[in-house]
Amino acid sequence: MFADWPCPGPEGPASEQALAFDRDRAHRLLIVPALFEEANRTRRFLVETMRRLDAAGIDSFLPDLPGCNESPQDFAAQSLHAWRTAMAQAAAHFAVTRVLAVRGGALVFPTSLPGWVLEPVKGATVLRQMLRARTLSAREAGRDEDSATLLEHGRAEGLDLAGYRCGASLIAGLETAVPADEGQRTIRQAELGGGALWLRAEPGEDAAQSDALAAMIAREIAA
Amino acid sequence: MTGLANDETDTLLRAILRDVLGLAADRVAAFDADTGLFGALPELDSMAVAGLLTEMEDRFDIVIDDDEVDGELLETYGNLLAFAQAKRAAA
Numbered sequence: 001m002f003a004d005w006p007c008p009g010p011e012g013p014a015s016e017q018a019l020a021f022d023r024d025r026a027h028r029l030l031i032v033p034a035l036f037e038e039a040n041r042t043r044r045f046l047v048e049t050m051r052r053l054d055a056a057g058i059d060s061f062l063p064d065l066p067g068c069n070e071s072p073q074d075f076a077a078q079s080l081h082a083w084r085t086a087m088a089q090a091a092a093h094f095a096v097t098r099v100l101a102v103r104g105g106a107l108v109f110p111t112s113l114p115g116w117v118l119e120p121v122k123g124a125t126v127l128r129q130m131l132r133a134r135t136l137s138a139r140e141a142g143r144d145e146d147s148a149t150l151l152e153h154g155r156a157e158g159l160d161l162a163g164y165r166c167g168a169s170l171i172a173g174l175e176t177a178v179p180a181d182e183g184q185r186t187i188r189q190a191e192l193g194g195g196a197l198w199l200r201a202e203p204g205e206d207a208a209q210s211d212a213l214a215a216m217i218a219r220e221i222a223a
Numbered sequence: 224m225t226g227l228a229n230d231e232t233d234t235l236l237r238a239i240l241r242d243v244l245g246l247a248a249d250r251v252a253a254f255d256a257d258t259g260l261f262g263a264l265p266e267l268d269s270m271a272v273a274g275l276l277t278e279m280e281d282r283f284d285i286v287i288d289d290d291e292v293d294g295e296l297l298e299t300y301g302n303l304l305a306f307a308q309a310k311r312a313a314a
Contacts, residue, residue: 037270125277133273135289140269146289162270195242199274202266204245 005093007066007086009073017070018063018090019047021054027221029053029060030096030113032087035104035126037162038198039068042102044205045197052214058221063090065108076158076165080123080173083108099184100217103198106179116217118187119196123177127151130161151175187216232308235282240300243275256301261294272297285310 003020006013022028031046033039043062050060066086067075091099091110099116101109106120131147138145150159154171166174189196192209241251244266261267267275276287287310296306 125281129273129277132276132289132292133270136272136292137269195245199243199278200245202245 003061003094005063005090007073007089009066009082010077014066014071014073016064016066016072016086016090018061018094019050020059020061020094021050022059022061022094023054025057025059027058027098028094028096029058029115029217030087030091030094030099030110031060031062032099032101032105032109033062033065033068034102034198035065035107036130036164038103039065041198041200041204045210046102048205048207048210049213052210053217056214056218058218061090061094061096063087076167079167079169080108080177081169084110098217098221101179101181101184106181107174107177109180111180111182111184113184115184116187116220117179117181117184118213119189119198120179120181120186122179123174127161127171127174130164133162134160185220187213191216230308232283232311233304236279236304236307239275239278239282243271243278254300256299256304258300259298260300260303261297267297279307283307283311283314285314 001019003018003022004015005018007016031050033046034042046062050062053060063086064071065078065083066073067078087108088110091113096113099109099113101117101120103119103121104123104126106117107123128147131150134150135145135147151171153159154166155168158165158167159171160166192212194206194209197204197206197209237251237254240246241248244264246266261272276292279285280287296302
């Protein structure tokens with residue numbers, strides 16, 4: 001169920017983990033997860049989707065972004081560039097044939113692969129939401145912080161956002177990054193039915209949405 | 224006027240609250256102008272507020288500045304709806 005893959009890092013290669021349904025089949029899908037808290041909120045949904053893809057005869061791989069989940073690497077050392085390099089490496093290691101990028105994953109997925117992007121989001125939007133969460137909780141605690149000042153500080157020295165120690169290069173990258181999909185098909189939430197799981201304060205799953213996503217991917221691979 | 228006329232903003236705002244907070248549709252449909260939000264809904268912590276505001280910006284095509292967000296804005300559903308209606312009218 002778990003597979004290791006070698007990932008380049010600042011201190012040499014690191015061994016990263018991926019959740020894998022691998023039976024050496026012809027169709028092999030790399031899933032590039034959403035970023036930050038949205039990755040946690042969508043993980044169960046993606047795992048359930050992978051089970052269905054497995055039943056439909058499609059191998060799938062959900063690698064950890066370096067610094068996230070079970071990764072041995074330091075989150076503070078990460079950047080969009082590092083994540084892009086890592087996802088390209090995972091794609092090569094698992095010899096995938098297609099890709100599914102989820103939300104902020106569309107900022108770092110290997111764009112040369114055919115596939116899908118699920119509700120891609122701009123880096124600036126991801127950043128804005130985390131800055132906002134920080135200023136709101138500061139205000140609750142009686143401190144006054146504003147997004148513009150935080151951002152300026154973050155560009156120079158990095159910033160703690162939503163429990164993540166974001167390095168300056170990650171902040172700078174997020175400010176300008178736009179989804180890099182080119183030829184991949186964009187899947188909208190409305191196609192899956194129900195509410196978007198990455199919005200939920202509590203991680204959830206929705207069998208109907210996993211059914212819909214897996215069926216869509218299997219159908220379009222077969223087409 | 225209660226500010227709760229059955230208009231598009233009201234419908235969209237209820238859908239956003241349902242999606243962001245994972246609330247049941249019938250519970251959100253029962254919200255009225257005086258229904259408490261922040262502090263009254265345990266689902267609505269500061270992370271969820273950030274998600275709610277970002278989603279409002281996205282779906283209403285508006286920009287919400289830091290200094291527009293205060294305790295009053297999120298106190299009741301009526302306040303939040305009035306804010307959304309005013310922002311949309313100004314956009």
